[in-house]
Amino acid sequence: MKKERVSVALATGALLPGALKILSRAGVARLSGAELGRQLLVDRPAVRVILVRPADVPAYVDHGAADLGIVGKDVLWESPGAHYELVDLRFGDCRLVLAVPASSKLAGPETWPPLLRVATKYPRTTASWFEAHGQSVEVVRLHGSVELAPQVGLVDGIVDLTASGRTLRENKLRIAAILGSSTARLIANQASLKTRTAAVQSLVGRLRAAAEQPARPRAAASPAAKQ
Amino acid sequence: MPGFRDLLPNEAEVLREAQESVLGEMRRWGYRHVITPMVESTEVLELGLGPEQRRRLFKFTDARGEVVALVSERTVPVARVVAGKLRSAPLPMRLCYAGPVLSTDEGRFQQRRETYQVGAELVGASGVVADAEVIALAARCLEATGLRRYQVDVGHSEFFQGIMDAVKLPADVKAGVRGALAARDFVALEELLSRTTLRSAEHELLLRFPALRGGAEILKAAGGLVRNHRSERALSELGRVLELLGTHGLGDVVSLDLGAIRDFDYYTGIIFEGYGPDLGRPVAQGGRYDGLLARFGRPAPATGFVVQLDLVWEMLTRAARPPELPRLDAAVAWDAAGLATALRLGSTLRLFGMRAVVDTQPRNHKEAVDWWRAVGAVNLVHCHTSTSTSWSAPGRRMLKLPPEQVAGRLAGSPA
Numbered sequence: 148m149k150k151e152r153v154s155v156a157l158a159t160g161a162l163l164p165g166a167l168k169i170l171s172r173a174g175v176a177r178l179s180g181a182e183l184g185r186q187l188l189v190d191r192p193a194v195r196v197i198l199v200r201p202a203d204v205p206a207y208v209d210h211g212a213a214d215l216g217i218v219g220k221d222v223l224w225e226s227p228g229a230h231y232e233l234v235d236l237r238f239g240d241c242r243l244v245l246a247v248p249a250s251s252k253l254a255g256p257e258t259w260p261p262l263l264r265v266a267t268k269y270p271r272t273t274a275s276w277f278e279a280h281g282q283s284v285e286v287v288r289l290h291g292s293v294e295l296a297p298q299v300g301l302v303d304g305i306v307d308l309t310a311s312g313r314t315l316r317e318n319k320l321r322i323a324a325i326l327g328s329s330t331a332r333l334i335a336n337q338a339s340l341k342t343r344t345a346a347v348q349s350l351v352g353r354l355r356a357a358a359e360q361p362a363r364p365r366a367a368a369s370p371a372a373k374q
Numbered sequence: 375m376p377g378f379r380d381l382l383p384n385e386a387e388v389l390r391e392a393q394e395s396v397l398g399e400m401r402r403w404g405y406r407h408v409i410t411p412m413v414e415s416t417e418v419l420e421l422g423l424g425p426e427q428r429r430r431l432f433k434f435t436d437a438r439g440e441v442v443a444l445v446s447e448r449t450v451p452v453a454r455v456v457a458g459k460l461r462s463a464p465l466p467m468r469l470c471y472a473g474p475v476l477s478t479d480e481g482r483f484q485q486r487r488e489t490y491q492v493g494a495e496l497v498g499a500s501g502v503v504a505d506a507e508v509i510a511l512a513a514r515c516l517e518a519t520g521l522r523r524y525q526v527d528v529g530h531s532e533f534f535q536g537i538m539d540a541v542k543l544p545a546d547v548k549a550g551v552r553g554a555l556a557a558r559d560f561v562a563l564e565e566l567l568s569r570t571t572l573r574s575a576e577h578e579l580l581l582r583f584p585a586l587r588g589g590a591e592i593l594k595a596a597g598g599l600v601r602n603h604r605s606e607r608a609l610s611e612l613g614r615v616l617e618l619l620g621t622h623g624l625g626d627v628v629s630l631d632l633g634a635i636r637d638f639d640y641y642t643g644i645i646f647e648g649y650g651p652d653l654g655r656p657v658a659q660g661g662r663y664d665g666l667l668a669r670f671g672r673p674a675p676a677t678g679f680v681v682q683l684d685l686v687w688e689m690l691t692r693a694a695r696p697p698e699l700p701r702l703d704a705a706v707a708w709d710a711a712g713l714a715t716a717l718r719l720g721s722t723l724r725l726f727g728m729r730a731v732v733d734t735q736p737r738n739h740k741e742a743v744d745w746w747r748a749v750g751a752v753n754l755v756h757c758h759t760s761t762s763t764s765w766s767a768p769g770r771r772m773l774k775l776p777p778e779q780v781a782g783r784l785a786g787s788p789a
Contacts, residue, residue, distance in 0.1 A: 211653060229558075233560050335584070338649050338655060339654070341525075341527050
């Protein structure tokens with residue numbers, strides 16, 4: 148049956164190496180980032196892997212163009228949809244934080260002004276987090292170089308994703324609050340789970356097992372993939 | 375305007391045909407057609423819609439300052455009618471309806487804010503026979519539209535409610551579990567459940583929700599895991615419905631889905647969804663909602679479903695063999711003395727059930743042929759006088775015949 152091939156959407160960027168590694172560890176497909184980056188769509192006997200921008204992964208999955216997707220929780224915060232969020236794949240750890248200039252007086256919630264101005268690429272998550280904490284906030288939506296905004300006085304602070312905190316330090320910013328922690332998640336199309344249960348569930352099970360087994364040292368991480 | 379679109383003749387025709395086929399099937403099962411207004415008072419809608427659905431309504435005030443909304447579904451208006459104008463009509467009552475519904479949310483219907491639904495409601499009948507009737511009707515409606523491959527997943531909202539009763543969790547964690555399930559976020563669910571030390575079979579069931587699918591065998595597997603009355607009763611009802619659907623002749627297309635996640639506050643029993651090939655969303659959905667009618671002052675059990683015509687249309691047009699559109703049977707042209715003949719011939723052809731268009735201006739033969747091509751009809755009949763016409767059709771010589779004979783030949787009867 149042609150449709151027994153399960154399609155998986157992967158996100159470009161920071162999560163891609165981890166996603167390829169887990170596909171390989173789960174014995175699903177061994178792909179190099181270079182090959183996928185060149186072709187964007189690679190077919191293997193049991194899977195079709197497609198590469199799209201992180202923010203587009205939920206769209207591909209929700210519309211059924213991909214059965215499964217591997218995407219950061221941070222993306223799901225911004226675009227909730229009709230997909231099932233099935234597995235925490237336990238890589239791509241990062242935190243969504245409120246960062247303020249190192250020289251700023253702002254620290255914990257008690258020091259925040261009546262109306263806090265923040266710049267972010269995550270307007271939805273930011274607005275709802277501050278609302279839940281009873282803080283009025285003016286969200287300035289930016290598309291890149293968010294770190295610059297507080298330095299030139301556009302905003303009091305920024306809400307952005309950080310893994311190591313290096314970019315923040317380089318821009319003389321410090322963390323004032325943590326809004327949430329994000330890792331890579333496995334999401335699934337609702338109809339795929341129902342109409343092609345066996346094939347999709349078996350792949351989900353293998354990826355779950357691969358996520359739960361502790362990562363092996365790099366040299367040993369080359370299981371002979373069966374596919 | 376984003377989310378709204380025009381349906382051009384070909385699309386409109388396929389959609390309309392699908393709607394007629396579904397309504398026709400519903401009528402064959404004894405369902406009577408009702409038409410409710412496009413606009414309802416928000417007071418009425420709020421009796422039946424959850425907070426999320428209310429937020430998505432297109433609302434405005436009418437000239438008297440009353441807040442009204444464009445309907446986003448028609449089960450609630452039908453409940454209003456059953457409890458209102460039809461309150462003295464005996465139950466059970468079978469009603470069906472069709473029409474566009476609107477939502478302000480562009481995401482919900484894949485960027486569409488206006489969609490077309492046909493629905494049926496069986497009000498006043500409780501029990502598995504009524505549940506099975508409505509599911510079987512939904513399946514036959516999908517078939518009636520021409521869909522050849524589809525499947526129906528049947529679940530039960532009480533199976534979940536029973537588990538939630540039985541599972542030993544603090545109230546706030548329970549609320550979190552409901553929230554996580556409603557958002558289909560199993561990572562959050564797992565985390566919530568792992569924080570509590572109490573483990574039970576119910577925990578395991580909740581975590582396996584997306585995988586609880588299958589045939590009758592899954593009832594036994596789940597029955598071994600649940601230890602509460604509500605869930606056990608749900609499983610036994612599902613078993614009966616599955617059996618009845620087999621008798622309806624639908625054994626092959628029905629599966630059980632114990633992990634079906636739907637609006638848990640609204641549905642009170644058997645729920646179901648219909649899926650077509652290669653489409654990421656259900657094309658039909660419905661279930662039992664025994665609580666709604668009471669809110670309108672006429673307590674009664676009820677079950678029903680809607681078919682999403684937009685999605686049916688999408689599947690039909692994407693199928694390997696898209697539905698054939700009926701063609702125009704005849705283009706009737708005329709020259710100076712032929713108008714009366716042309717008008718009479720047009721009437722005759724339509725009387726035979728054919729589609730015929732009569733020209734609005736006289737043409738010579740060459741112009742008539744150009745016009746024929748432009749309108750895309752199968753035949754061209756060029757009327758010259760009351761006794762003489764020229765009949766052209768692809769792949770044959772033009773014939774000069776009297777109009778009665780042309781009509782006879784076109785209608786397929788011997789001239």
